[in-house]
Amino acid sequence: SYVLTQPSSVSVAPGQTARFTCGGDNLGGKSVHWYQQKPGQAPVVVVFDDSDRPSGIPARFSGSKSGSTATLIISEVEAGDEADYFCQVWDRSFDQWVFGGGTKLTVL
Amino acid sequence: QPVESGGGLVQPGRSLRLSCVVSGLNFDMYAMHWVRQVPGKGLEWVAGISWNSEKKAYGDSVRGRFTISRDNAKQSLYLQMNSLRADDTALYFCAKERMMGFGETHFDSWGQGTLVTVSS
Numbered sequence: 093s094y095v096l097t098q099p100s101s102v103s104v105a106p107g108q109t110a111r112f113t114c115g116g117d118n119l120g121g122k123s124v125h126w127y128q129q130k131p132g133q134a135p136v137v138v139v140f141d142d143s144d145r146p147s148g149i150p151a152r153f154s155g156s157k158s159g160s161t162a163t164l165i166i167s168e169v170e171a172g173d174e175a176d177y178f179c180q181v182w183d184r185s186f187d188q189w190v191f192g193g194g195t196k197l198t199v200l
Numbered sequence: 201q202p203v204e205s206g207g208g209l210v211q212p213g214r215s216l217r218l219s220c221v222v223s224g225l226n227f228d229m230y231a232m233h234w235v236r237q238v239p240g241k242g243l244e245w246v247a248g249i250s251w252n253s254e255k256k257a258y259g260d261s262v263r264g265r266f267t268i269s270r271d272n273a274k275q276s277l278y279l280q281m282n283s284l285r286a287d288d289t290a291l292y293f294c295a296k297e298r299m300m301g302f303g304e305t306h307f308d309s310w311g312q313g314t315l316v317t318v319s320s
Contacts, residue, residue: 093260125306127243134293134310135243141305178243182303187257189233189245189303 094183096192103198104169112164112195114179122181124162126155130175139164166197174199202277202294207314210284218314220277220294228252228272231297233307234279236290246292247279250302257302262288284318291315
């Protein structure tokens with residue numbers, strides 16, 4: 093089955109930029125969605141279709157994709173951004189939704 | 201917002217049925233999914249169903265043991281879990297796909313989850 097690879101953790105100071113990567117084979121042909129999950133809460137989508145942002149999500153959140161890697165960027169990181177971030181794709185070959193293992197953001 | 205129920209403590213090998221009620225929208229217009237999460241771990245997609253129940257799909261770890269279904273008249277989604285194992289222990293979320301199609305777009309609404317513990 094399809095695998096998405098994410099680093100386990102990212103640490104940044106407040107006001108800096110956090111970058112989260114998500115790697116997978118032939119990722120260019122898939123739409124990548126990103127979710128934020130804070131402790132004790134359900135996931136919330138912060139970027140969908142590689143780079144679109146839902147209403148209500150600050151412009152500090154952005155997404156991009158190049159080759160086999162998708163990237164979520166949070167600029168001007170705030171303490172409230174501390175959370176786990178998961179990427180997700182639809183694997184048409186196996187008719188399955190796939191999540192990456194998640195990256196924990198620590199705001200120093 | 202979806203609201204899940206039906207979780208609890210169950211012995212290995214037994215069955216459990218989860219339910220999810222969705223209010224405030226036209227439930228029959230959207231594909232729906234179950235996603236689970238072992239506390240402190242990542243998200244795992246469990247199963248999904250199209251708006252009209254014609255398409256169903258399952259994750260590798262549950263295929264053949266779990267069955268997803270829905271009742272549009274009751275705005276409800278279900279997950280019948282059979283032959284439960286210790287590694288099925290997790291928080292189970294009900295999630296709505298943003299559009300009618302299956303696998304077309306992201307999950308834009310999630311419940312708070314119902315905890316399933318499989319243990320003797």
